[in-house]
Amino acid sequence: MTVTHDHTHAEHRQSFITRWIFSQDHKVIGIQYLMTSLLMAAIGGFLSMLIRMQLGFPTWNFYWAQWLFPGGFADFKMKPDFYPAVVTMHGTIMVFFVLTTALSGGFGNFLIPLTIGARDMAFPFLNMMSYWLYPPAIVILLISFLVTGGAAAAGWTAYPPLSALRNAVPGSLWGQTLWLVSLALLIVGFLFGSLNYITTVFNLRARGMTMSRLPLVTWAQFLTAILMLLSFPVLFAAVIMLLFDRHLGTSFFIPSGLVVGSQLVTHQGGNPILWQHLFWFLGHPEVYVLILPPMGIVSEILSNNSRKPIFGYTFMVGSLSAITFLSFLVWGHHMFTSGMHPLVGTAFMVTTLLIAVPSAIKVFNWLATLWRAQIRFTSAMLFAIGFVSLFVTGGLTGVFLASPAVDIYFQDTFFVVAHFHFVMASAALFGLFAGTYHWFPKMFGRMMNERLGKIHFWLTFVGIYATFYPMHFAGTAGMMRRIFSTTQYEFLRGLAGMNMFISVAAFGLGIAQLIFAYNFINSWIRGPKADRNPWKSNTLEWQTESPPPHGNWGAHEPTVHRWPYDYSVPGATDDFIPQTVPAVPAVSGAAVDESDGKPT
Amino acid sequence: MTPTTAPTLERKRPGPPGGPAGPGWDRGFGQPDRDRDGDAHRVPLARIAVWLVVATVTLLFAAFTSTYLARRMEPDWQTLQMPGILWLNTAVLAVSSFLLEWSRREGLKQQLPRLRAGLIIATVLGVVFLAGQILAWRQLAATGIFLASSPHSSFFYLLTGAHGVHILGGLIALFYAVGKTRTTGSVEAVFEPAATFWHFLGVLWLYLLVLLFWI
Ligand code: HEM
Numbered sequence: 174m175t176v177t178h179d180h181t182h183a184e185h186r187q188s189f190i191t192r193w194i195f196s197q198d199h200k201v202i203g204i205q206y207l208m209t210s211l212l213m214a215a216i217g218g219f220l221s222m223l224i225r226m227q228l229g230f231p232t233w234n235f236y237w238a239q240w241l242f243p244g245g246f247a248d249f250k251m252k253p254d255f256y257p258a259v260v261t262m263h264g265t266i267m268v269f270f271v272l273t274t275a276l277s278g279g280f281g282n283f284l285i286p287l288t289i290g291a292r293d294m295a296f297p298f299l300n301m302m303s304y305w306l307y308p309p310a311i312v313i314l315l316i317s318f319l320v321t322g323g324a325a326a327a328g329w330t331a332y333p334p335l336s337a338l339r340n341a342v343p344g345s346l347w348g349q350t351l352w353l354v355s356l357a358l359l360i361v362g363f364l365f366g367s368l369n370y371i372t373t374v375f376n377l378r379a380r381g382m383t384m385s386r387l388p389l390v391t392w393a394q395f396l397t398a399i400l401m402l403l404s405f406p407v408l409f410a411a412v413i414m415l416l417f418d419r420h421l422g423t424s425f426f427i428p429s430g431l432v433v434g435s436q437l438v439t440h441q442g443g444n445p446i447l448w449q450h451l452f453w454f455l456g457h458p459e460v461y462v463l464i465l466p467p468m469g470i471v472s473e474i475l476s477n478n479s480r481k482p483i484f485g486y487t488f489m490v491g492s493l494s495a496i497t498f499l500s501f502l503v504w505g506h507h508m509f510t511s512g513m514h515p516l517v518g519t520a521f522m523v524t525t526l527l528i529a530v531p532s533a534i535k536v537f538n539w540l541a542t543l544w545r546a547q548i549r550f551t552s553a554m555l556f557a558i559g560f561v562s563l564f565v566t567g568g569l570t571g572v573f574l575a576s577p578a579v580d581i582y583f584q585d586t587f588f589v590v591a592h593f594h595f596v597m598a599s600a601a602l603f604g605l606f607a608g609t610y611h612w613f614p615k616m617f618g619r620m621m622n623e624r625l626g627k628i629h630f631w632l633t634f635v636g637i638y639a640t641f642y643p644m645h646f647a648g649t650a651g652m653m654r655r656i657f658s659t660t661q662y663e664f665l666r667g668l669a670g671m672n673m674f675i676s677v678a679a680f681g682l683g684i685a686q687l688i689f690a691y692n693f694i695n696s697w698i699r700g701p702k703a704d705r706n707p708w709k710s711n712t713l714e715w716q717t718e719s720p721p722p723h724g725n726w727g728a729h730e731p732t733v734h735r736w737p738y739d740y741s742v743p744g745a746t747d748d749f750i751p752q753t754v755p756a757v758p759a760v761s762g763a764a765v766d767e768s769d770g771k772p773t
Numbered sequence: 774m775t776p777t778t779a780p781t782l783e784r785k786r787p788g789p790p791g792g793p794a795g796p797g798w799d800r801g802f803g804q805p806d807r808d809r810d811g812d813a814h815r816v817p818l819a820r821i822a823v824w825l826v827v828a829t830v831t832l833l834f835a836a837f838t839s840t841y842l843a844r845r846m847e848p849d850w851q852t853l854q855m856p857g858i859l860w861l862n863t864a865v866l867a868v869s870s871f872l873l874e875w876s877r878r879e880g881l882k883q884q885l886p887r888l889r890a891g892l893i894i895a896t897v898l899g900v901v902f903l904a905g906q907i908l909a910w911r912q913l914a915a916t917g918i919f920l921a922s923s924p925h926s927s928f929f930y931l932l933t934g935a936h937g938v939h940i941l942g943g944l945i946a947l948f949y950a951v952g953k954t955r956t957t958g959s960v961e962a963v964f965e966p967a968a969t970f971w972h973f974l975g976v977l978w979l980y981l982l983v984l985l986f987w988i
């Protein structure tokens with residue numbers, strides 16, 4: 174690999190610290206976000222193993238777990254109040270500290286400037302700040318396992334009064350406070366990030382990169398940033414008010430007449446439903462924050478590995494935008510059982526069903542892209558196809574839940590757990606894996622092992638269906654969402670066997686992720702060197718070195734001449750034509766990019 | 774350089790919609806016309822950013838507002854008397870905003886000393902506003918009305934506090950702009966966004982007054 178010299182950017186000599194730790198380079202920040210998120214995924218995944226251990230084998234003794242969490246176990250069995258804390262932390266970590274940070278923080282940072290032909294983000298310093306609010310938030314969140322009362326236990330949705338009264342549950346004593354502070358920090362980081370992304374896409378596109386030539390992965394990041402910018406401040410407001418209720422004696426969310434521990438609560442007049450509205454006004458857009466970036470990633474990978482233009486580019490952009498807009502209008506579908514007026518419930522049902530339309534458009538377009546293609550089954554491609562499968566499976570149950578009459582039965586059962594683990598958790602995770610296998614060569618300059626990648630895919634794909642599919646049945650049979658044990662009620666006993674099966678499948682799923690971890694680390698250290706464009710892709714990031722130098726483009730920023738999906742153009746010599754190739758000699762493929770973007 | 778793999782073209786659809794140029798439905802919207810490798814952006818970055826900040830802060834206060842409107846429906850609601858000093862504070866903030874606009878116009882006419890004078894006075898008035906708000910808090914507290922005294926007092930402290938924090942941010946931007954007037958002749962890049970944010974905070978304050986005491 175030759176070292177490129179930056180003529181335009183002053184050759185500032187960077188120390189190790191400014192280069193790798195307090196870096197303002199979007200690529201380094203993106204990788205920092207990604208690596209930290211993967212670390213958090215390990216923690217969140219471990220917590221889910223504890224959940225499955227408890228639900229699958231509630232009568233066993235777990236010696237090692239008691240040694241690990243002395244406060245959470247007694248007589249080698251999990252304490253009932255530790256279980257909700259584990260569930261809460263699992264959900265919080267996975268949603269906010271893994272998927273949001275990896276997909277938006279990681280891939281957004283890495284890909285936005287590279288795919289639009291910019292040298293960096295609009296505000297590199299703000300970008301660095303955005304990342305550096307994340308580790309403190311993690312530390313504050315994780316410390317809560319050690320404080321008196323343990324970690325927050327009111328669910329990732331933190332409904333008051335459980336989360337508002339400090340003596341309501343042990344986790345509400347200090348854990349909930351730390352949870353709120355940690356989230357507040359993270360939100361500020363997200364806002365810095367989205368501000369940066371939007372400004373960058375608006376203003377730093379390379380010459381010729383019009384909005385209608387923007388790769389879908391970048392469109393998705395752009396719209397996600399808008400979503401975050403407009404929804405996270407609402408959660409921030411709610412967090413502040415909840416902190417006030419907890420520590421300063423106000424009563425925004427705490428109703429009159431509560432009795433805790435046979436003592437009348439002094440707060441009065443508040444309304445806990447208000448929190449639900451505020452939370453879900455963020456919460457629903459947030460689930461799309463997690464799914465839009467994978468949609469973009471998958472669109473890119475499907476087109477590239479089908480060697481065909483993406484089907485219906487304009488509709489893809491349109492449906493992404495429609496989803497972004499509609500996702501602000503559906504939050505009430507999480508509150509059908511909150512006593513809302515049936516008319517309001519019906520209105521939310523309609524908007525919720527409407528959002529299924531653009532979602533379905535996307536699925537049809539992906540399938541049409543695959544139709545009669547000569548598919549190249551890379552690991553990334555497998556995960557992208559798996560994403561479509563998971564998204565459809567989970568989306569279908571969403572349509573059931575959208576109907577208030579049905580949802581009143583299913584609310585807070587494992588059916589909902591199955592729904593969102595397919596459509597959000599697993600699908601977004603598949604987007605994350607697909608993106609990692611695809612862009613790893615660009616990030617680290619080395620190839621990942623494809624054979625291990627495929628094994629990883631098949632184990633994960635089967636593992637996910639085996640784990641989450643039966644949960645539909647458990648939910649239909651009435652198993653409550655956050656129940657601590659199947660031994661608690663007579664009618665749940667019959668589900669003990671199914672839960673054992675789910676747990677075994679989940680353990681297998683968890684172990685399969687070690688293959689990914691090994692492949693990631695091993696390939697990073699000694700994977701084969703990647704050349705510029707191993708996937709023969711059209712987008713700009715593949716036209717520079719792997720990994721790209723500081724400043725991304727050497728001496729000259731690229732000029733864009735075409736859209737990103739010129740695959741298998743009739744008459745062209747190559748089956749791909751990079752975006753930097755001028756329109757006129759359209760017949761010659763990669764040969765032309767010698768003239769552009771590559772300093773010699 | 775790359776070995777050409779001949780694609781089997783027969784089975785492929787004809788070219789992409791719209792040809793190699795892409796769909797082109799944006800008619801070249803935002804076709805970036807800045808110089809290659811130059812920093813001459815069509816719209817200064819900070820101007821885009823400040824409007825995004827305005828959007829975020831608006832949503833923050835929209836969330837407070839919806840909670841406020843719902844909360845005041847509860848039976849325990851009682852509206853406070855508006856502390857008189859708020860009139861004065863409002864006037865100070867309004868003058869500050871007008872002065873800022875005046876100095877911007879003088880700046881456009883290249884009257885740099887006037888620009889500087891207006892900017893500095895506007896900034897000082899901003900500090901006075903913040904001091905006045907703290908005074909309002911202390912007056913209220915002196916009459917025994919604290920954060921947790923009543924739902925309306927909770928919102929009063931919360932909303933004025935949240936507004937005050939943003940005023941602090943606006944002041945930092947203004948101070949920064951003042952600093953820039955000393956070192957460079959052209960201040961637009963800093964001045965304009967800071968002024969936009971400041972006017973927004975002025976409007977936000979009027980809105981909060983109406984919300985808290987007139988509806
Ligand atoms: C086809 C479109 C979809 C529809 C109609 C739909 C509908 C619903 C409904 C009605 C609920 C409430 C269930 C209940 O709590 O009783 C729900 C829950 C949920 N949905 Fe969806 N959904 C759709 C797609 C998605 C997507 C794409 C995601 C994420 C990427 C998602 C994530 C979630 C989550 C996380 C929950 C549970 C939240 C919680 O209670 O913790 N859904 N969905």
Ligand SMILES: [Cu+2]
Binds near residue numbers: 457
């Ligand atoms: Cu939702």
